[in-house]
Amino acid sequence: MNTEQTVSAAVAGLQLGSTFTLDDLLHAIQNRRHRRLRVVELADLDTHDGICAVWFVTDTEDLVLHARSDSALHRQQFVLHEFAHMILGHCDGDDCPAEDVLLPNIPPYTRARLLTRQDIDCETEIAAESLADRLAAGIRGSVFAESAYSEVFG
Template identity: 55%
Template sequence: MNIAADVAAAMDDLGLGDEFSYDDLLAAMQSRQERPLTIVDCAELPPREGINALWLPTERVDVVLCVPTDSALHRQQFVLHELAHMLLNHGDDLLVDPCDVLFPDIPPATLRRLLRRQHLDTEPEILAEALADRLAAAIRGSAAHESRFSEIFG
């Protein structure tokens, strides 16, 4: 596993450069996936399992479920981690039939299928978290750049 190379390749494939906004990233992901992306707060995610977010890919829409949090940055990191799984093509075997998912209740079979990714010491999880951190840095860089522009040019 070459984390730096894999993260750099995923960033290059994204095609947004080194700095971009969160909204730019969401739009790029929808374009890349060729289907809408929906992000939903879901208090029913099992905190005892350490699950902060889940990506449910379907043929028509990608859904990211997040545990509710008061911190916008914390929530964003949860979403970025799931977007990283998308960018890294980690969900090829996770396609969910939309009929299986009734919000906010997730059928036990679907949840078990997705909980395979709860082990944070696996290669896919390490790589997804590294890419999520890189995405967050790019978003922070964009925000800092916009702030500097406003300071200089008003």
Template identity: 45%
Template sequence: MDYDAARSRAREAEAGLALAEPVSLASIQRHLERQRGRKIVINAIDGATDKVCGLWFGLDHMDLILHARAASEVHRQQIVLHEFAHMVLRHEQEIVSPELAGTFFPELDPERVVRALRRTDFLNEVEVTAELLADRLAARIRRSQDRSGGQPGNFSSVFG
């Protein structure tokens, strides 16, 4: 795997987003919704396995990101940013079988679940590039918080 190429793609993808300051998880979400022309819904899921932190499903009318319950807001943010990175990098989703759709959406007609990004190898170039872009976006969020005097996570309520 070519880590330099992955870093370069992540850097170019971040620059191509042209995010307006201040940058936050919510502002990135709104930016992607406008860019993609569809709503992005983010929900926690119970019972996720060690191998599944986040999933991105393309439904017929929106994008849905499901994430494992995270130990902290920073960890949750990183999981969501990783899924956003797959969108930005235009990583292809696969057609979802009705059986898989029924596992995650028992109350939804399986035909409405169109595509999902499924991963079997977390060290391939696609995953590494998405994580590098997620790291860059997280750094932008931190820099925006520093400039605005904001506190990351929930620090202000814990430490005063």
């Protein structure tokens, strides 16, 4: 897999342009996946617990749970990483098989994502982090554009 090509194609496929807001991105993902997407901070979860964020897929919605952090940019990166997995189609269908005997009450795709979370050197994690970085750059560009507009036109 060529990560740069994969990420570039994913960004182009969103059809958001080079700058966009987090809300624009959230709506684009919801439209693409034809389901609600919720992002929830877990106040009792801290990055020191070893989990920054996790994406759960239910029958009706996608749910991203993320740890708290004093840094808004850090929290945003947690969420964008999980969004990137959605955009790249990681764990769609049977792409993330897991043994049914482990955690039987948790859907297989969620189990697999939880169990492989520490493998940050695998291709899917590298692609997700690279795409998250590109998404963050698009959001930053939007903020800077709005800021420059306000400075010039008040």
